[in-house]
């Protein structure tokens with residue numbers, strides 16, 4: 032396929048129709064459907080999925096207008112090992128991404144895509160990430176042979192024919208193409224053991240092959256909004272981030288806007304939908320996964336949520352951990368890989384203490400309570416429209432977005448990272464983001480529990496060189512007239528020596544957010560330390576929580592030896608990025624280490 036047109040011509044140059052025809056010629060679908068995003072389209076495709084057995088309609092008395100899908104057991108999560116950034120130069124993807132040269136990847140994928148849509152329908156989905164009329168929005172088109180993908184895209188993005196019109200009249204767009212890679216396969220979950228999630232940042236293309244699962248297949252989400260988005264953001268001077276957006280309102284009615292980055296499955300959705308335990312404070316939700324952030328004329332950074340729905344992890348969600356999400360998923364929701372109850376509803380681990388009798392597990396087998404295996408897959412998901420979220424802000428889709436007051440970084444760490452730390456400067460904040468580490472979760476393949484560095488929670492999502500990404504963040508401090516948000520780091524996941532969590536979390540996390548708001552307002556003091564500014568315990572209101580002294584102690588404790596060790600490990604980590612590592616970050620590590628080293632050890 033040396034000179035295949037999909038290799039030698041740009042979709043954006045030849046135009047939509049020609050590109051679609053080229054893809055159809057290659058993939059050989061039975062028919063082509065141009066999607067319109069209508070409710071009728073959603074209905075018809077859902078019915079098609081029901082007829083094929085991919086969708087199990089849930090009991091309408093329990094869960095109106097909702098479905099359960101079960102994937103192939105080998106297609107349950109994002110496949111980071113099969114995800115590639117195909118920039119012209121390897122260094123522009125490295126060292127954190129898998130890389131292959133664009134032509135080499137296309138040579139590899141063209142034969143896989145050849146005939147891949149035989150016996151299937153090819154859908155052409157026009158979508159906008161962000162409100163169509165937002166200055167921050169970006170347009171995309173996804174070609175797919177999966178009805179599951181089309182209906183999920185309906186919920187997660189703005190599928191809108193206006194996007195076709197805008198593209199035809201010259202608007203920029205990202206061309207994304209997806210096939211489950213299973214021609215003539217009428218099984219419930221067609222997919223291919225061979226998977227490639229390939230990004231071409233230089234030509235604004237995504238080619239995804241072999242998987243039907245969320246982050247691998249809903250290409251507006253991680254692929255376009257983060258991997259390609261981060262490249263666009265750097266080029267155009269904004270930020271594409273793996274962050275929730277929330278509004279916290281004080282008893283006096285003052286509004287604070289926070290964005291927060293946590294690795295996958297560390298509670299972004301729970302935090303975005305927080306129900307504060309503290310009287311008078313309220314939280315409104317603007318987004319739970321992705322934030323696009325740009326400097327506004329006022330100098331402040333403004334953020335939009337480019338998505339239109341929530342693709343959340345179901346297990347662990349309950350009326351205790353996230354009552355808002357439980358209401359969100361009460362109707363019009365697509366569930367994937369959770370358990371089915373005897374009366375046609377869904378269930379997952381954590382929803383209730385009691386495991387109901389008569390469950391069918393996520394594989395479609397009768398659930399054996401004594402098997403020790405979960406009934407729902409740990410990465411089982413719900414897809415729900417944002418408008419159904421009880422705490423969604425009335426202006427959540429304001430095309431101008433909201434002004435950010437603070438940016439919060441978090442991870443899952445059993446020890447050595449206090450409950451909350453305020454960065455002492457923008458540079459220190461970027462340092463905290465760049466050196467974030469977290470225990471790995473089930474959201475991606477890999478050993479659960481292992482601590483890995485996950486800078487800005489963007490390790491799997493930055494579409495270019497990570498050190499250049501840090502430099503881009505640092506560059507915001509040099510912008511004309513910029514009024515930067517303050518940066519904080521939080522850790523809800525501290526554990527004592529018995530392995531129990533010392534912080535109650537969930538609704539009590541509001542105490543930490545209140546402290547952040549009061550810092551922004553200059554209402555509370557902080558203690559400057561070598562690791563950043565720490566609160567006075569009393570200002571967190573922990574006395575109301577009935578914690579034992581040891582737990583209280585641990586919340587803000589930091590161990591000098593552990594911090595020194597961590598800084599040394601950070602120095603090695605930063606060193607691995609070579610010349611591209613920004614000097615500012617090395618200086619942060621060096622100066623903090625120096626301030627902790629006894630005089631006699633300094634040369």
Ligand code: PEP
Nearest residue numbers: 109245246247295342474
């Ligand atoms: C996904 O896995 O499909 C996804 C949307 O991402 P995350 O792992 O961040 O939840």
Ligand code: MN
Nearest residue numbers: 273294295320
């Ligand atoms: Mn995510």
Ligand code: NA
Nearest residue numbers: 108109474475
């Ligand atoms: Na995932």
